Amino acid sequence: MTQTIAKKLKNSFPAAAEPGNHHEKYIGLRALFHKEMADHIRSRRFLLILALVVLTGFASLYGALSSISSVVEDGGDFIFLKLFTTSGNSIPSFVSFIALLGPFIGLALGFDAINSEENSGTLNRLLSQPIYRDSVINGKFLAGAAIIFVMIFVMGGMVSAIGLLAIGIPPSFEEAGRIVVFLFFTSVYVCFWLGLSILFSVLCRHAATSALAVIACWLVFTIFMSLLAGIIAAALYPLDGYQALFNMMDYYKCELFINRLSPYYLYSEAVTTILNPGVRSVGIVTTSQLEGAVAGYLPFGQSLLLIWPHLVAMCAMTLIAFVIAYLKFMRREIRAN
Amino acid sequence: MAQTNKIMIQTTGLTKKYGTKTAVDHLDLSIFSGEIFGLLGPNGAGKTTTTLMLTGLTEPTEGTAFIDGRDCIREPMEVKKIVGYMPDNVGFYPDMTGRENLRFTAALNGLEKQAAEEAIDRLLERTGLTEAGNQKVGTYSRGMRQRLGVADVLIKDPSVIIMDEPTLGIDPEGMRELIALIRDLSKTEGRTVLISSHQLYQVQQICDRVGLFVGGKLTACGTIEELAEQTREDNQYLTEIRVISGDNRLTQLLKDVPGVLSVGREGSRYMVGSSQDITDILVDRIRAEGYSISSLRPCGNDLDEIYRRYFEKAGHDYDTNNRKKVKKLFSRSR
Structure with missing residues (x-):
């Protein structure tokens, strides 16, 4: 039975069934991936951004360590997770630092991905080699994503290790799991920014323009979006006088909805939930809903369930940015310059 | 090959x-x-x-x-x-x-x-x-x-x-x-x-x-020869000859060579127009008269000329200056 199905599949996709062909298909992609990785690791730009992230990581850890004892006094559970979420000495927490700086990692890795190739005349030479055209953009995205994942996980591991040395309390399984999910989520978040900057690098001819465009997006998403959400919600559901009684719920729902369009908000919300088992809901909770609830922490699985939509949305945003970039690049007319 | x-x-x-x-x-x-x-x-x-x-x-x-x-x-x-x-x-x-x-x-x-x-x-x-x-x-x-x-x-x-x-x-x-x-x-x-x-x-x-x-x-x-053949104007060959110390006598001498249609002179540079390729005869005549040739070049067989002519055909205005100069040189002696 299975054999006949396999045969049928093979017959309907003859190109994929041939092993030699299969191998050949990935030659260009692999070569590009390796080259892009090497380029990133050796580039000064990447080292600069790495230094910045490491610096802020340690600064936030220092802040967290200095104030962790007072935090622990309030409630002694999940101390290890507090390393990431506690801010102290007016230094923001690790999580909020990454939420702000993450976009810059993506930006630095992707803003000149395509247009610099075009401007230096290497794109024509590259495309005249026996590789598929999408290998170029796929290779660039995958190499950037790989770098991001490695970097974020190494950062998280480093902060955990130093934190462990400093406080001497090992993380429980659940805490470790939560940290891994947090790091994964962070990587996806940064990948979104990578996708966005690759998109602009396809759309804009000059690297400087695409970098500015990404920075503009970053500003809009992190700062203006929440302002805008408040204004729009207030315009749709006014809260003056009596109206407040009827509109309160709709107002908050609307504001939340608009805010969630921003990956920054989405990320912050999800990360707060996963790193803080005390968070029981990400939406609006009425007092009647809370009535009779047993006070306690949310299990890991339930926290994951809460942020699942966030993760899906984030992946979808990343994919949308990348797919637009992909289509634009594939349809791009290679012209005589 | x-x-x-x-x-x-x-x-x-x-x-x-x-x-x-x-x-x-x-x-x-x-x-x-x-x-x-x-x-x-x-x-x-x-x-x-x-x-x-x-x-x-x-x-x-x-x-x-x-x-x-x-x-x-x-x-x-x-x-x-x-x-x-x-x-x-x-x-x-x-x-x-x-x-x-x-x-x-x-x-x-x-x-x-x-x-x-x-x-x-x-x-x-x-x-x-x-x-x-x-x-x-x-x-x-x-x-x-x-x-x-x-x-x-x-x-x-x-x-x-x-x-x-x-x-x-x-x-x-x-x-x-x-x-x-x-x-x-x-x-x-x-x-x-x-x-x-x-x-x-x-x-x-x-x-x-x-x-x-x-x-x-x-x-x-x-091939370049084929193109030159195709574009030759009025079936005319044009040869540029440079001699050491040219004079008017040579102009006259060249005009008398059978087959020569026109001769132009500019200093010691002569442009000889003919109905067919008579380079050998020209060289013999010049040498016989005691002039020494410093260079001889058939015009119209190099790409520059061919290119120019095609552009004229296509209505382009390629290097008109150059052409005028040749023409001037050409008509002066007629």
């Missing part, structure tokens, strides 16, 4: 339109295996667009292109495997060394590491870049970049090489080397070479056949 009559590159009705502008207009071209073909034309004539279509980088609006029996539009991968393309103003990654750039190209072509290193060493030596191979490409001069471009093309051992303006911006010595290299590629290794250029002199030196490209159309195609 490795030239056979097998057609290597063939296009039929190849057309490319950018909006309303037609860059290439129904191009029919056949290039034989092992020959060097020069695609000539002014800037914007559609040469680069043609090369891009042949390498499958750009899709034609209509028409077909085949290289070695493979469809350039349907099977670009197969075509790209046998075609080496050196773009106009070839670019490399400036932060990588020449060797690393070549290594990357080798990897893209799926070469084994060992084979790739050997090929790179051989090619660097051949293009005279052995010492510069470990320098960053950012430090290369234009000529070195161009030579690295040739090495880059040869990595995949292509049977067809397409070069877009390969001689642009290179010093005379570099040019000489490059031309020798290209000739070697074709004559001893039997590769088919297609060169697009607007530098007539270089093309004339190496090309077996040339095609003149004006406004997206191929206006003429053939």
Whole structure:
């Protein structure tokens, strides 16, 4: 039975069934991936951004360590997770630092991905080699994503290790799991920014323009979006006088909805939930809903369930940015310059 | 000579339109295996667009292109495997060394590491870049970049090489080397070479056949002699003779040579118009009269002249000054 199905599949996709062909298909992609990785690791730009992230990581850890004892006094559970979420000495927490700086990692890795190739005349030479055209953009995205994942996980591991040395309390399984999910989520978040900057690098001819465009997006998403959400919600559901009684719920729902369009908000919300088992809901909770609830922490699985939509949305945003970039690049007319 | 009559590159009705502008207009071209073909034309004539279509980088609006029996539009991968393309103003990654750039190209072509290193060493030596191979490409001069471009093309051992303006911006010595290299590629290794250029002199030196490209159309195609034959004005031959210490007596003498239609003089430079090729008779006569010839050149057989005439046909205004000068010289003595 299975054999006949396999045969049928093979017959309907003859190109994929041939092993030699299969191998050949990935030659260009692999070569590009390796080259892009090497380029990133050796580039000064990447080292600069790495230094910045490491610096802020340690600064936030220092802040967290200095104030962790007072935090622990309030409630002694999940101390290890507090390393990431506690801010102290007016230094923001690790999580909020990454939420702000993450976009810059993506930006630095992707803003000149395509247009610099075009401007230096290497794109024509590259495309005249026996590789598929999408290998170029796929290779660039995958190499950037790989770098991001490695970097974020190494950062998280480093902060955990130093934190462990400093406080001497090992993380429980659940805490470790939560940290891994947090790091994964962070990587996806940064990948979104990578996708966005690759998109602009396809759309804009000059690297400087695409970098500015990404920075503009970053500003809009992190700062203006929440302002805008408040204004729009207030315009749709006014809260003056009596109206407040009827509109309160709709107002908050609307504001939340608009805010969630921003990956920054989405990320912050999800990360707060996963790193803080005390968070029981990400939406609006009425007092009647809370009535009779047993006070306690949310299990890991339930926290994951809460942020699942966030993760899906984030992946979808990343994919949308990348797919637009992909289509634009594939349809791009290679012209005589 | 490795030239056979097998057609290597063939296009039929190849057309490319950018909006309303037609860059290439129904191009029919056949290039034989092992020959060097020069695609000539002014800037914007559609040469680069043609090369891009042949390498499958750009899709034609209509028409077909085949290289070695493979469809350039349907099977670009197969075509790209046998075609080496050196773009106009070839670019490399400036932060990588020449060797690393070549290594990357080798990897893209799926070469084994060992084979790739050997090929790179051989090619660097051949293009005279052995010492510069470990320098960053950012430090290369234009000529070195161009030579690295040739090495880059040869990595995949292509049977067809397409070069877009390969001689642009290179010093005379570099040019000489490059031309020798290209000739070697074709004559001893039997590769088919297609060169697009607007530098007539270089093309004339190496090309077996040339095609003149004006406004997206191929206006003429053939060997340089054939083209000269086709375009000869009024069946007239024009010979430029320079003698040491010329005088009016010589003008008169030349006019008396049978077959000579006109003689113009400017200092010791004479332009002799005739109805057929009478170079031998002219030389004999001049020598017999005790003049010594410093140079003799048949005009109208070099590409410059052919090019000019085709442009006049196509309604272009190429180098009118030059032409006027010749005419003036010509009519003064009539």
